Amino acid sequence: MLRPLKIKAFGDVHNGHSSTPTIKISEEIRECFPYGKDAAGTDILVLDGDWYDKLLPNNHQDAIDTEVTMYYLLRYCKDHDIVFCIVDGTPLHDAGQIQKFLHINKEAKIDAEVILVDTIDIVYISKYDVNVLFVPDRPRTTPTETFNIVQEKLKQHNIEQVDFAIMHGCFQYQLPELAPDHKHNEEDYENIVKGPIIIGHIHKHSSKGKIIAPGSFSRLTHGEEEPKGYIEIILQPSGEFKAKFIENKTATIYKTINITGLSLQDSFDKIRRNVEPLPPLSRVRIECEQGHPISLDKTFMVLKMENIDIYWSIKINTDKSIIANQEEVFSIENDYVPLVINPDNIEELILLKAEQKGYSPQVIKTIPNYLNEILKED
Numbered sequence: 001m002l003r004p005l006k007i008k009a010f011g012d013v014h015n016g017h018s019s020t021p022t023i024k025i026s027e028e029i030r031e032c033f034p035y036g037k038d039a040a041g042t043d044i045l046v047l048d049g050d051w052y053d054k055l056l057p058n059n060h061q062d063a064i065d066t067e068v069t070m071y072y073l074l075r076y077c078k079d080h081d082i083v084f085c086i087v088d089g090t091p092l093h094d095a096g097q098i099q100k101f102l103h104i105n106k107e108a109k110i111d112a113e114v115i116l117v118d119t120i121d122i123v124y125i126s127k128y129d130v131n132v133l134f135v136p137d138r139p140r141t142t143p144t145e146t147f148n149i150v151q152e153k154l155k156q157h158n159i160e161q162v163d164f165a166i167m168h169g170c171f172q173y174q175l176p177e178l179a180p181d182h183k184h185n186e187e188d189y190e191n192i193v194k195g196p197i198i199i200g201h202i203h204k205h206s207s208k209g210k211i212i213a214p215g216s217f218s219r220l221t222h223g224e225e226e227p228k229g230y231i232e233i234i235l236q237p238s239g240e241f242k243a244k245f246i247e248n249k250t251a252t253i254y255k256t257i258n259i260t261g262l263s264l265q266d267s268f269d270k271i272r273r274n275v276e277p278l279p280p281l282s283r284v285r286i287e288c289e290q291g292h293p294i295s296l297d298k299t300f301m302v303l304k305m306e307n308i309d310i311y312w313s314i315k316i317n318t319d320k321s322i323i324a325n326q327e328e329v330f331s332i333e334n335d336y337v338p339l340v341i342n343p344d345n346i347e348e349l350i351l352l353k354a355e356q357k358g359y360s361p362q363v364i365k366t367i368p369n370y371l372n373e374i375l376k377e378d
Contacts, residue, residue, distance in 0.1 A: 001163060001237040002129050006041055008033070010230035011048030011168075011200035012216035014093065015066040018053075019283070020220050020252045022062040026069040028218055028250045032230060033073070039080045043128065045073070048200030048214065049089025049137060049168030052097050067100060074105050078112035083125060087166045088118035088136040089200065120146065122153045122162055131157065133165040133193065135184075137201065143169075143184045154192060164195040164235060171211055174202045186211060194239030198231070205229075205245055212243050218251045222285045222313075225254050253282040260317060264293045271303060280309040287315045305351065308364060347371055 010032075015022045033039065056063040077084040088098055098116065105114050115123055117134035124131050133153070138146060154160060172183045189197050190210050197211045203224055205215030214231045216224065229248040235241040257274050259267040267288070275284060286294065286303075293299055295314055304312050347368055 001235075003237065005043045005128055005130070005233075005235045007044045007046060007164075007196075007198075007233040007235060008042055008230055009046035009048060009166075009198045009212070009214050009233065010217045011046075011089070011214055012050045012203055013047075013218065014050055014053035014216070014220055015069070016053040016056045016060070016062040017220050020218055022065045024252055024281070025218050026065055026072075028248055029069055030072065031250050032217075032246070032248055033076055035076065035079070039076065039082070042080060042082050044083045044085055045077055046166055046198055047084070047086045048166055048198055049087050049098075050093045050200060051086075051089065052094050054093060055095040055097065067104060070101055070104050071108060071110070074101065074108070074110045074112045074114070077114070078110050082113075083127065084112055084114045085132065085134075085166055086114065086116040087134050087168050087200070088116075089168045090137045117166075120149045120153065122157050122159075124157070130163040131159060131161075133162040133167075135165065135167040135169065137168040143182070147185070147188050150189075150192070161192050161194050163193075163239065164241075165189060165193045165197045165199075167197065167199040168201050169199060170202050171199065171208070173208050173211075174206060174213065195235045195241050196233055196243060198233075205231075207243065214245075218248060219254045222254045222256055222283070222315075225256065227251075253278055254285070255282065256285045256287055256315075258287045259292065259294065260287065260289050264299070267292070267294050268303075272306075275307055275310060278310065281311065283311040283313070285313045285315055287317060290316050290318050292316075301351070 013025060014020075015025060033045075052066070056066070074084070076082070084101075086098060086101060088094055098118075101114055102116055104110070105112055113127075115125070115132075117123065118136055120136070120138070121134050122131055123134060133150065135146060135150065141149075154162075167184070170183050171186050173186060175183060186209065193210060195210065199211060199213050202213055203216035203220070204213070204226065206213045212231055212233070214229070216228055217230060218228050219225065227245075227247045228251045229246045231243055232246050233241050233243045255274065255278065257271050259270055262270065271286065278284070288295060294303075295316060300312070300314060350371060351364060351367055
């Protein structure tokens, strides 16, 4: 290696995801990787797999938005003299579509320096005098078989170690409950990699020894409510490095609010306190026990109408061990009551159905005006 290198690594972007809009992720990428002084000091940009969430038709809007972002990243790398290193992710997600980076780079005549690897290989980057190991996700290859191939590649290149590695998969420390034959062995790779071992696939950011998992770039679902972002690494010629996590502060917010055992009024108070500071289009999940009054459609609708620019969901916990003594908290009659539709409740019922169907907050806002016009015609 000729000099210290500045590497930025991100991955598990999952464009085309059903919850977090692709266009929103595109905006986050531009926020985290803007043109300017900081970009000019970057040597290598790493994408550690799962750029896509699923196979998308070419005419799908998410596919179009994704390709626009690909063009942006390629121009970003070209204009700032950055080498763009990409490893193929899980076949179920990337599904061969990650090759579009090469197609766009060629057809748009961007001519960025792109190294895209979809098989186990070692690539020498002469510009920086570094050997880089690429290990994509190969579900039909066991970790032992994978490492045997890695060792063969080292022999072919007549080297004992690479300078750093880019992988997609997981190590034993990341999923200790999973069977060992599905996970890479940390010691195997630490012995043959001088510097950082960058690995994608597990969405939670973590590190152990030389291993750095950036985690998913943005939030994609509840249960992934921790900070998201990318990794910035300064790699020395000796192999020593310093890495820091850079938060994607514009990532879509997913927030779970647990109201198990709370009275209806206390539940409303807690929810309102937590929701008030959230930006529009945040996703809030209410978690409560079975039978909690807030889980009734009409009560839940009150919350939705108070915050129409928030996406709401509810999770009913049926674990009896954590359910409070319901007789002290609330009392609900369970007798059947027929639903009667009349001019006083039709708007509320239609808004509820629109929310259940997944219409956007912007569309839902227009419903009352259209409904009033229809009712006036009668």
